[in-house]
Amino acid sequence: MIYGYARVNTNEQELDAQATTLKEAGAAKVYKEITSGAHAEKKEFNQLLEELRSGDMLLVTKPESIAKSLSHLEQVVTELTAKGMTVNILNLGLFTAASMENPMTKLLFHVLETFVEFERSMAIERTQEGRKNAREKGVKFGRKSKKYKIEGPLLEAIQQVEEGKLSQPEGAELAGCSVATFKRRLKEYREQIENNSFR
Template structure:
């Protein structure tokens, strides 16, 4: 089965140019190049999605640089793992990574270990921070928008025939908050 190289390029803003990446991908032998103009943090990348659907077993996804593909190291590792499961290789031109070689496979596994280590550290720091906050008497989550006093006032104003918009305006809360409170009271009454 012949190996087909498929490229993916991405820039963050419309005033940035894709030329450097697309030229390098074509020079590397890519027969087709998909490209997005979207921030790396963005979750919607239609051309990447289309590229991943297009790839077939034996193909190789090629990027100019690792950061063009994944939102984070763990996201990058997830994409490359999915490719491997489908029998699709991965190359990064600038980073010298090629999962179609044994050295590239080793590098991929080392990167995976770092991604797992990073996830574990983040989880440990989050848990330690939550524990410290609890010890200081702080609770996590959003502050309660409807205190018992505000709830009583919502009920009173609605009983006087005021609509949700005027109740929300008078109490300085959102209309959706008024509706959520009323719905919760209805559910409690049932």
Template sequence: MRDQTDTGTTEPIPSRLLLGYARVSTDDQDLTNQRAELHEAGCTKIFSEKITGTRRDRPELARMLDHLRPGDIVTVTRLDRLARSTRDLLDIAEHIQSGGAGLRSLAEPWADTTTPAGRMVMTVFAGIAEFERSLIVERTRSGRVAAKARGVKFGPRPTL
């Protein structure tokens, strides 16, 4: 496949791989439906695991992120299969984008970083997540100040 550039020359387009990621939280759950949806969406390689999303170390997710090449598209059935939180989603999306790849969700078409509108939505989410984080930090700081004013001591108890 070739693409014409602004100069009129043709340059090869790097081949795009559609990579799928499927995850269920417990051994009682089944990956069959997610794998079928990803295969139907055109994914040629599917990384799947049975592991809770609250764990930071998800080996198949790490393998998939290491496997990414520019032009690849990571596809998930739903965003909650990929990330534990908005911050986690944004971190993973940033990692994917920094590798020159894209991210799309079958259930949430607005979350498609291969389109300008999808990138804009993710940018807005990143701003909201940053704002939310700053609010949490400020509330925590205020709570500590108020607790200290009430005589609450922080840290371990003195042993002597």
């Protein structure tokens, strides 16, 4: 029996289009699922896996329907074909236990992985080049730093810590904040003193 599996992140219209394509390609039954994120639970897919038997075919329109990466795809296809099933990825090809043992199939996965890695590297390089050009034009990246006014009990606590009268946890208690926050404000205080910018 031929089982189809259609999956998208959010677009229901695309999901229906996938299901139609799978039916036209011969799927007798189509499981449909909308999930977001690579690690999201795929209930329909898990149910389909339980129903698949030796001699059945799993039909999908594209690799990302059933895998989060090419190495994961190879793992999924290898496991299914080893159980006597056939996996047909419409935009990639037909995989069986015999074909998965073929060195050319293994080469295909490695070549595809190389191309994906190349595309990823090129995208990173383009992003870095874009950021470099933007910086040269004066564009600033990152979160805007927040300037906290150090005054009142906080200032008093910091000064006592700096004079050695209180420990940092005691200073935080006096200032009414967490130790982590107190340490951040203390660091800012010291930087302001060092830059002669504390008022």
